[in-house]
Amino acid sequence: MLNKNLKIEKRVLFMGPQVPPYFGQSVAFSTVVKDFAGKHIIINTSNKNNVFSGILLCVKILYFITFYKIDVIYFTCSRSFLGSVRDIVLLFGARIRDIKVINHLHGTDFKFFYDKLPKLYKRIVYWCYSGIDTNIVLLEESKSEFSYFPHTKVKVVPNAYSKDLDLLPLEKAKKKDGDKVTLLYCSNIMKSKGIINLLQAYEQILQKYENIELKIAGIPMKDYICSEKTITQEFNLYFERIKKRYPNNIFYYGACVGDEKKNLLWDSDIFILPTFHFSEAFPLSILEALRAGNYIITTNHNYLPQIVSDKNGCLIQPDSVSVIVKSIEKIIDNKDLLFNTQNYNIRHAQENYEEGKYLNSLNKVIGI
Numbered sequence: 001m002l003n004k005n006l007k008i009e010k011r012v013l014f015m016g017p018q019v020p021p022y023f024g025q026s027v028a029f030s031t032v033v034k035d036f037a038g039k040h041i042i043i044n045t046s047n048k049n050n051v052f053s054g055i056l057l058c059v060k061i062l063y064f065i066t067f068y069k070i071d072v073i074y075f076t077c078s079r080s081f082l083g084s085v086r087d088i089v090l091l092f093g094a095r096i097r098d099i100k101v102i103n104h105l106h107g108t109d110f111k112f113f114y115d116k117l118p119k120l121y122k123r124i125v126y127w128c129y130s131g132i133d134t135n136i137v138l139l140e141e142s143k144s145e146f147s148y149f150p151h152t153k154v155k156v157v158p159n160a161y162s163k164d165l166d167l168l169p170l171e172k173a174k175k176k177d178g179d180k181v182t183l184l185y186c187s188n189i190m191k192s193k194g195i196i197n198l199l200q201a202y203e204q205i206l207q208k209y210e211n212i213e214l215k216i217a218g219i220p221m222k223d224y225i226c227s228e229k230t231i232t233q234e235f236n237l238y239f240e241r242i243k244k245r246y247p248n249n250i251f252y253y254g255a256c257v258g259d260e261k262k263n264l265l266w267d268s269d270i271f272i273l274p275t276f277h278f279s280e281a282f283p284l285s286i287l288e289a290l291r292a293g294n295y296i297i298t299t300n301h302n303y304l305p306q307i308v309s310d311k312n313g314c315l316i317q318p319d320s321v322s323v324i325v326k327s328i329e330k331i332i333d334n335k336d337l338l339f340n341t342q343n344y345n346i347r348h349a350q351e352n353y354e355e356g357k358y359l360n361s362l363n364k365v366i367g368i
Contacts, residue, residue: 016076065093079113091128138282160358184268194274199238201324217256265292276318291349
């Protein structure tokens with residue numbers, strides 16, 4: 001953990017999305033900002049999705065870079081066109097003022113985004129990103145995201161679960177034996193996160209098992225497949241149909257944070273994230289579920305096999321309802337494996353993904 005009483009001479013400009021809304025990048029960025037001690041400037045990029053607000057944000061960036069003494073810039077890069085314009089303004093100013101820049105990538109799609117840029121704009125992006133001192137990635141395998149910039153350093157800093165979860169017990173109390181088994185989906189309600197596939201699979205599961213409940217937390221968000229309105233309608237259709245037939249088995253909590261989220265994670269047995277989201281990288285939700293002693297079911301997609309092994313749960317084929325059904329049935333019928341995996345995951349999370357280690361690693365990279 002960073003020492004809040006430590007006097008820090010350097011002034012850092014932080015730019016990235018803060019909560020709310022709650023998603024992986026905003027939670028991770030807010031964690032860093034919250035625990036940083038010293039004179040610093042925060043530029044919040046959340047909900048800056050229109051041209052007018054984007055222009056105001058660029059003016060704000062230029063103002064701070066021009067009139068404030070800034071020693072280090074820490075930002076989380078965007079992979080949208082409008083977001084990249086904002087980043088270019090930041091990086092252009094940093095190069096002119098010779099300010100050290102640390103870029104933190106939360107995703108797997110920077111290289112794909114860069115490859116698709118128009119030729120002239122790509123040259124501008126290349127010049128600006130070539131001035132970055134260090135790029136931070138989540139896994140060793142994702143260092144290749146910045147292979148076009150060989151003169152910049154690339155450091156690996158894995159994500160971490162919230163320190164609040166360390167208030168949870170260090171062991172699940174008992175084996176499940178005839179008790180209700182609880183499935184948990186805790187992520188944004190997005191088509192590409194596999195929520196509709198999960199609901200379809202759950203309908204089939206309930207035809208065979210009556211003691212299985214499903215708890216869902218998250219808010220509808222658009223993705224590259226469908227709009228927020230469309231996913232909301234589709235989610236409500238399946239949820240209400242199941243709820244009508246099995247009123248005591250399925251529950252929806254909406255946005256879930258703080259103690260409510262902590263308790264929801266602890267009271268669950270199997271965390272399931274059947275994602276095939278294009279830029280899925282290192283989901284915080286999985287790390288939280290590990291620390292709360294959940295068996296993990298997720299997909300063999302992008303870098304998820306680097307996080308979840310057969311010691312933590314199981315990896316399944318993406319975008320397949322039948323495979324979700326089989327994976328859930330397999331662990332329901334093996335309570336010993338469920339219990340042993342749950343307790344292994346608590347220890348595994350503490351050893352590898354504790355928040356203090358994460359912040360200390362970032363501290364070293366930023367150089368404060």
